[in-house]
Amino acid sequence: MTRRSRRKHKKRSTDEVSLNMAAMLDMAFQLLAFFILTFRASPIEAQIELRLPDSPQATTRSSVQMNSSPQEMEDLDSPLPIDLYSLPTGELEKIVIGSRVMKSAEPAEVIQLYRQEMLALFATPTFDSIVIRVGKELHYEPLMQVVDLCTKQKTSDGSPMTKISINPLK
């Protein structure tokens, strides 16, 4: 009895153990197909931060106030007023910075003119805050393009522009 079992054991140890890979590969391909089909590359998104009066102040990022109260407006130091006018369709009609008017039939050109004007204005920074007044029908995209450029400017002391107020145009 013991001899037989020894013989059996010897025979087993010489056998090759082979796994059936086909089933595993089948499952792996199914998983792969699922992930490939559900994969959707999304565009790189970014964020512009808005700080409402009640929120904590400390932030290093540019922050924007919306619908400021008269008191908050008074607290802004040497503000640069920017008025955004819209067509009834919601497209940008013109931008007025102080007494300078940037107007064109093409909204993209208006933004381009605004960009040039801002570059000239902030070549030697003299403003510490920006007040943007917006026509109520204006689309969100031109507004964000204007706000985005404001957040990249510097104040008179060389620090990043963080005081930007957005209000409706009356």
Added chain:
Amino acid sequence: MSSLHSADQCEPNLVPILDMVFQLITFFMLVINFKAGDVDKDLVLPVVGAADPADEGDQGDLLVLNVRTDGSVKVRGALQPSIDLFLRTESRVVSQLRDIKPDQPLPVTTVLRVDKKVAFETLMKIVDTCKANRFSKIDFVVVRKKDESAP
């Protein structure tokens, strides 16, 4: 001789292909975004020069509001008939869970994904509703393109 050949089993080595497939699966599992349910892919976001990259480190909880062109708001994949009612309920739930006093702002960042054609008036109403319900930290989501206007 030929009968000996036909008796042999010809098995391809599946280990390298399995290895490669598992690497691909690992890649797709790592890049899959489980927050995609919060995001309305039908929205066309505005394209701007260079806003801050989306920073998910210090924002606390996120509440993503998708604002469509007609002013309707989609949250967690469902259209909300009344955004005021939704935010009021959400505010109450967060206050109770986190034990926050009624005069304190909520530790939640509201992420506004707004379609580029939404009117400013509509946006103002939504921001005011957020403010009224103590959601005072708001981030606007935009799509970045190459910076061409840096001063």
